[in-house]
Amino acid sequence: METMVHLTVDIGGRPGYDCRGFCSYCYFKHAKDVPSFGCRYCLPFLKGCDYCSRGVKEEYPGFLSLQIVAESFLADLQMVTGDVTRITISGGGDPSCYPEFRDLIELLGALDIPLHIGYTSGKGFDDPEIADFLIANHLTEVSFTVFATNAELRRKWMHDPTPEASLEIIHRLAKKIEVYAAIVVLPDVNDGQVLTETLSWLSGVGVKGVILMRFANRLEQGLILENAPILPDQRIHTVQEFSDLVRENAAAFSHLRISGTPLYDPLFNSPFAICKMPTLLDRLPKIEKKATIITGIIASSYIRTVISACGGDPSLVVVVDKEIACLMTIDDLTSLHLPDLCDTVIIPGRAFVHDAEVEKVLSRDGVFRMIVRGPEMLSADGEMSMGMTEIDVLTIEMEGFSSLIQLINQYGCPT
Ligand code: SF4
Known part of the structure; x- marks a missing residue:
């Protein structure tokens, strides 16, 4: 072909x-x-x-x-x-x-x-x-x-x-x-x-x-x-x-x-269209372990909704002072309150940080924390979704959240 x-x-x-x-x-x-x-x-x-x-x-x-x-x-x-x-x-x-x-x-x-x-x-x-x-x-x-x-x-x-x-x-x-x-x-x-x-x-x-x-x-x-x-x-x-x-x-x-x-595409109700689709949320894997998920202001409430729907603890979603998670830098992580974090921390796939530096910054209280880079995308913003179909957008979201949950279940700590 x-x-x-x-x-x-x-x-x-x-x-x-x-x-x-x-x-x-x-x-x-x-x-x-x-x-x-x-x-x-x-x-x-x-x-x-x-x-x-x-x-x-x-x-x-x-x-x-x-x-x-x-x-x-x-x-x-x-x-x-x-x-x-x-x-x-x-x-x-x-x-x-x-x-x-x-x-x-x-x-x-x-x-x-x-x-x-x-x-x-x-x-x-x-x-x-x-x-x-x-x-x-x-x-x-x-x-x-x-x-x-x-x-x-x-x-x-x-x-x-x-x-x-x-x-x-x-x-x-x-x-x-x-x-x-x-x-x-x-x-x-x-x-x-x-x-x-x-x-x-x-x-x-x-x-x-x-x-x-x-x-x-x-x-x-x-x-x-x-x-x-x-x-x-x-x-x-x-x-x-x-x-x-x-x-x-x-x-x-x-x-x-x-x-x-950053928001919003009225045709697909995206980004994070799956939040309003219980049948799709039901098809995501169940969360069996515990990990901190670091994200930005805009995505945080949507991610909490999905995490709750999959049996996880929404309070493990920690927000930095950056509206768009992909534009997070090391300064945003330096100001986090370390005792709030689990021993496994998932950072946004596209965050502008170096993994080794994040590990150092987030383990500086003497507690080793494993840093895992999350999926590249959990949804599509309006600029991307403009040229897509609804199925394309929902596929990105389903794939993104499935792999996020797999990472939690693979690297997370016992609940
Ligand atoms: S056209 Fe050039 S100067 Fe204007 S916004 Fe685009 S990149 Fe910037």
């Missing part, structure tokens, strides 16, 4: 610097050259690997030249045995600002394979004709950062020098191909009436879906690159306010596929 292959073309580039300047709300603004955090990919004896020292910061020296991009793409292509069904262009910098963008598209377009652009702000596009050129070269899907369809707001907050051209490009693309819009929502700037107008414009031109992203401004919201605040004095939505905003807008624009991150 032939396999379907998706290839990625990495153009390199630095967020903000290779984006015609930083958008005011960019996550990477003010990012410091912080020491490596450690992560799931690090070697057991070495804190810091390519992923956690470079990948997290999306640190590239600049855009890669077309020659390098083309050579590594052709090398990947030669390794492929099945049919390449999709090519995705991505990078740290914005594809629309790539200096040899047209040449790259022509080169890839000649292969006659559906082309996707991961994320572009469109800030580098000045002439709407590029939309027709992209369609002629088999672009079939793009995620476009929109912010607002009010040109002045795009100019001011994204520093897009030609916002009218960018909007016209979205318009032309959405008529012919799948366009998804991404909007970072800043309270009192592009929410409320501005968001309503933006969503009705996007729906009118035929955009397929919109991912709403809550603006983060503080360390506990995930700004781990010593770069908080991004915008001093900017108000932030609470997780609940944001989740309500997503729900209300999804209900008001029922023909647009709208989801939000």
Whole structure:
């Protein structure tokens, strides 16, 4: 049987610097050259690997030249045995600002394979004709950062020098191909009436879906690159306010596929959709041992629900001061009250910590605690679930929680 292959073309580039300047709300603004955090990919004896020292910061020296991009793409292509069904262009910098963008598209377009652009702000596009050129070269899907369809707001907050051209490009693309819009929502700037107008414009031109992203401004919201605040004095939505905003807008624009991150995807009631599905919870393994599960603020109540449903003790779920568990760092663990922890401690699969350092920090009272890295994912956030089916999301959750419970039963202490 032939396999379907998706290839990625990495153009390199630095967020903000290779984006015609930083958008005011960019996550990477003010990012410091912080020491490596450690992560799931690090070697057991070495804190810091390519992923956690470079990948997290999306640190590239600049855009890669077309020659390098083309050579590594052709090398990947030669390794492929099945049919390449999709090519995705991505990078740290914005594809629309790539200096040899047209040449790259022509080169890839000649292969006659559906082309996707991961994320572009469109800030580098000045002439709407590029939309027709992209369609002629088999672009079939793009995620476009929109912010607002009010040109002045795009100019001011994204520093897009030609916002009218960018909007016209979205318009032309959405008529012919799948366009998804991404909007970072800043309270009192592009929410409320501005968001309503933006969503009705996007729906009118035929955009397929919109991912709403809550603006983060503080360390506990995930700004781990010593770069908080991004915008001093900017108000932030609470997780609940944001989740309500997503729900209300999804209900008001029922023909647009709208989801939000970190919460929530109204179509699947996710993340953690299984919490409201007793028949699925019943099919998870029963908990037979005891282990502390460390997580972030948002996931904690959901994880407690699942742990209770499977016969475990929900008080063993310990919360650190970080909203998103994947963005936990060693500082979050240093402040935990050690007597509250079991001798087995499960940390989030993606936490930015080095296992050996965690063991040291959590055993510093003289009690040895075994550190176990949990599953990579327990659910899918709105950005992921946007392109999934309900079955896909529920499968991730069932698999994630099954393996979490297996870890508790394998490494936990007797109850
Ligand atoms: S386009 Fe994206 S990466 Fe570039 S500055 Fe704006 S928010 Fe940052």
